[in-house]
Amino acid sequence: MKGYVFHGAGESAWEEVPDPDVKEPTDAVVRVGVVTICGTDLHILKGDVPEVRPGTVLGHEAVGEIVEVGSDVRTVGPGDRVLVSCISACGRCAYCRQGTYGQCRGGGGWILGHLIDGTQAEYVRVPYADLSVHPLPGAMDSADAVLLADIFPTSYEVGVLNGQVRPGDTVVIVGAGPVGLAAISTARLFSPERIIAVDLAPARLEAARQLGADAVAEVGETPEDLVADLTDGLGADVVIEAVGVPESFELCTRMVRPGGHVANVGVHGAPATLHLEDLWIKNVTITTGLVDTYSTPTLLRMTAAGRLPTSRLVTHTFPLGRMQEAYDVFARAADTGALKVVLGGEQHEVVAVGAA
Incomplete structure (x- = not known):
């Protein structure tokens, strides 16, 4: 498969990477349908986040379809369309037990596109799937849902x-x-x-x-x-x-x-x-704080009810394979008018607030 790989400050590429597979019984593998780029990804590319090692696939926001789950996953299964959260939660450590998932000490927290390979790829392995993905209503547009992964x-x-x-x-x-x-x-x-x-x-x-x-x-x-x-x-x-x-x-x-x-x-x-x-x-x-994503189920319900203007923040869409172009447009927001760029899914003309 292909993914967007960080090679060090100022160096990245859309290139061939190994397919992910289930490593732990709590894992899920998701076929990525829609992803977006975060300002944090730009910080990584500048070298501002030294924990990210060269060779890491970037990205921590996605919507996709589960293709494989580990033996301990109970709440989702192959064929389910899900939102992949930017935060993974073990569900067992002291922080997770109080809903502070961003500070997970059991191997979770912000790990996708940070400490392990992330979502800007054709497939992604998601640890602790029961708490780290959210099933989506069938009628919810993927481009709306992906904005609930992080921002x-x-x-x-x-x-x-x-x-x-x-x-x-x-x-x-x-x-x-x-x-x-x-x-x-x-x-x-x-x-x-x-x-x-x-x-x-x-x-x-x-x-x-x-x-x-x-x-x-x-x-x-x-x-x-x-x-x-x-x-x-x-x-x-x-x-x-x-x-x-x-x-x-x-x-x-x-x-x-x-x-x-x-x-x-x-x-x-x-x-x-x-x-x-x-x-x-x-x-x-x-x-200060890193998001915990405890509010994601509430925000999903509000979006499904039309209470949040998620789609109005999307100014540009691209096929997944045009990742480098999407990064360029997003990084030059002052010139391009970009707010959120969305890759994958059905490509269509987007007219949104703030678009140049």
Whole structure:
């Protein structure tokens, strides 16, 4: 089969790799139907995630059909169409027993496309299948479902829930890429007074408006001043960092009000300065986190009911074999207008918010 292989910082290729097979009785092998590319994959290609060894197939999001299961798998079987979660969960360790699957100590957590071969291939081995794949309703479109493998549970759990968004809050989301846009959609479920989106790209700010942001600001327009103006100088109740660079994190800490929350979602590849000389007196809560995906079943039900605008984030589709082209389009989002790119499945013209 073929897969998209990481060979070191700046080096990758769509090439022949060995077919996966069942190694453990809890494994499933999935024929990949649809995959997408995550911003974390770009961080890996830059060398920001040193745990990823050269030779690893990338990717941690997919929808596909199970072709083989191990002897201990009970909840799914060959022929089932499933969502492959970005998080694998052993279900037995102390973290899994409390639903903190991202911190699994039994061989799970974020392993696909990180510590083992991932989903950007024709087939993928999924460990701990009973807890790591989700059967899909027959009517759910695969391109909708694949966005629930990572970005929607990440934005919801690590951003909105960790940030404790409440009715009447002012919420600022720094970064209007796919995760930031998903955070806008899921924050709206809690009826905040206003949502403010901050980004560098006008096209992404327009996408943010279309998905429910009440105000937008380009980074060069001193968004701190806009937030202060809209909150009588207090600052935002919740600020969600969805970029992963020092400047964006430090911007978040300047916009939060006393007693507010900064929820960091972005993947950071460089140190950021924590200005405790300003923050120590402000009763600010700063949270970090890797998604646990405990919310995935809920988000699946909401998507099936038409309550989440997942498909509106898809701006480009490609056949699976055009992986390198898809990466190029996704990496040059400022030029291409890309939000989420989807590979595989039925190819069709996509018209979505933010498309160039």
